[in-house]
Amino acid sequence: MDFDNIAKEQSDRVFQVWIQNLLRNSPEDLAGKLASQHYPGAPVTASRLSNGAFNICYRVTYENGHRVLVRFTALGRVIARNEKVEDEVSIMNYVAQHTTIPVPKVLGHGKCVVGPYIVMSFIEGKTLSEYLRDSSQVTVTLSSKIPISILRRAYFSMAEMLLELSKPGFPYIGAIRQDDSGVWTVPKRPLTFNMNRLAQFSNIPHSIFGRRHFSNAADYFEELAQQHFYHLEFQRNDAISDRADCRKKYIARCLFRKLSREISRAHCSGPFRLYCDDLHPDNVLVDASKLVVSGVVDWEFTYAAPVEFTYAAPWWLLLERPEDWDLDLEQFLVRFMPRFRIFLDELQDCEARKIKDGSLSESQRLSTVMESSLETGLFWICLASRHSSMFDEIYWKFIDPRFFGTFTTIDDRLCLLNAEERVNIDAFVEKKMEQASEGNLVSNYSIDELVDL
Known part of the structure; x- marks a missing residue:
């Protein structure tokens, strides 16, 4: 299922506004200032590196030749920027302490005039x-x-x-944090790549995603299946091609939700x-x-x-x-x-x-x-x-025949839905057809609200 082209355009506009704000604030000077707050010495140059998908990075060089990286999380590319930075700082510290994987050392992080940032050691290569x-x-x-x-x-x-x-x-599914006593815990939901994509490119309100961690895999897989419903329900444009396509996508999501709790039988409790x-x-x-x-x-x-x-x-x-x-x-x-x-x-x-x-x-x-x-x-x-964007192709090719047998007609699959799902399908289809005909976008957040997320 394609993402919403109008939502993509909106995301690009927000990103361009943010970039202009970054440029107005002399990013090289800003990067040097932030670097000096978290690593001693005198920065002399700052140079922009190639863009990643979610961040704008500057390499800051000190008088003694030492280098650090200052990374700004881009508005329009990440929805929950503050949560994303806090999660990443925590996981980098955890990986550094508990694995042999070489990761940049987090020197500091915080908020500046263009939003959340991280200062970390620079790794050559x-x-x-x-x-x-x-x-x-x-x-x-x-x-x-x-x-x-x-x-x-x-x-x-x-x-x-x-x-x-x-x-x-x-013991839980979710984001990793270190509490005040130094103990590593899992206190909150995982912020995932798919959640960010759905909010960014499908215009799904980020507030619809729950905040809690998950104590078992069955609940989490069911939540992931529900996110595919959010994708179909809340994306107003480029979601369906006609009524038959909408019915098929609705049925696929109902059936995947039906089997989602059975995916992790052997390891459900971790x-x-x-x-x-x-x-x-x-x-x-x-x-x-x-x-x-x-x-x-x-x-x-x-x-x-x-x-x-x-x-x-x-x-x-x-x-x-x-x-x-x-x-x-x-x-x-x-x-x-x-x-x-x-x-x-x-x-x-x-x-x-x-x-x-x-x-x-x-x-x-x-x-x-x-x-x-x-x-x-x-x-x-x-x-x-x-991956919500890949769901339909994967479901009908590899998942549906494995769990529900050889496909004959869509009506045969409709019979596998529960009574409530069957009752709701016609109204759901009509709502999606109406959305498709309107061709507009509902604004979930003001720019000020987006900045604070």
């Missing part, structure tokens, strides 16, 4: 994806000419990170594992000689998650993000599976080495469960749960 991507393509995609030795080395490095993230366990929605070779910095990881950046949307997310095969093996995949998912698999086999070999090698040196136990292996995740459908279920 190029992104891993730069060594793997096809430079002739606009969309980031894996080069078909990449030497197999380099691909194996890259996959091994990524496997090490996934194993490290899979070790810590948590422990839950760290998961980063946006972990990708784009966010992994390596040196130029041996592709050794020098740092991992961009930890937004990282949280304690159902263990099924950790057990599913990585989605980034071709570098492409799900929204850029082939519409023919079978064709995607033709390209994906050979790379997945290579990744599994490297993951198994990494596991064997870590078990030998005592840093991993046999029970902590991921290769077996990841390998089976495509056979059992767990890969597709987790992906569909986290």
Whole structure:
């Protein structure tokens, strides 16, 4: 289901207003001032780095040559900016303390004239994806000419990170925080990549997402299924093509919600594992000689998650993000599976080495469960749960036939809905058709309200 083009345009306008505000406040000087508040010395230069999806970054250089990074979270790209920064600062501190993954050191964070910011140590290196991507393509995609030795080395490095993230366990699903006594807790909801996308590109009011953490995976998977309903219900434009399309999307969401509580039978009560929605070779910095990881950046949307997310095969093996995949998912698999086999070999090698040196136990292996995740459908279920924009394609191709048998007619699927869902479908369809004909956007927040989120 496409995002709302009018909402995208609004998001871009808000971002441009914010950029102009940043420029009016002399961002190089502002970055230097903020850096000096959190790291001693005299900053002499500040230079803007290439844009990420959610932040604008400046590298600040001191008189002695030391460098730090000042990162402003962009209005129009992130809805709950303050929550996002607080979550990321906490998770970076946790990962630094409890894993071997190299991350920037958080030197300080706060709010300034353009909103929330983080000051952190600067890590040298190029992104891993730069060594793997096809430079002739606009969309980031894996080069078909990449030497197999380099691909194996890259996959091994990524496997090490996934194993490290899979070790810590948590009693709840949600964001990680350290309380005043120094104890790490999970006090609130996870802020996810999908929640931000729905608020940004579908104009879903951010207030509709709950604030609580989750004590079991069944409740959380049901919440994710409900978010797909929010996507269909609240996105006014580009959501449906006609009445039949609307009915099919409504039915798919009802049936997915029906099965959502059964996804995590074996691990419903945890422990839950760290998961980063946006972990990708784009966010992994390596040196130029041996592709050794020098740092991992961009930890937004990282949280304690159902263990099924950790057990599913990585989605980034071709570098492409799900929204850029082939519409023919079978064709995607033709390209994906050979790379997945290579990744599994490297993951198994990494596991064997870590078990030998005592840093991993046999029970902590991921290769077996990841390998089976495509056979059992767990890969597709987790992906569909986290990506509303991909939900319909994945649901009808891989999930519906697995759980409800061979598809015959949409009316046969309608019979599987409960009485309330069947009663409500016609009114829901009429409401969506009316929204589509109006072609407008309902404003959920004023600019001032957005700034404060």
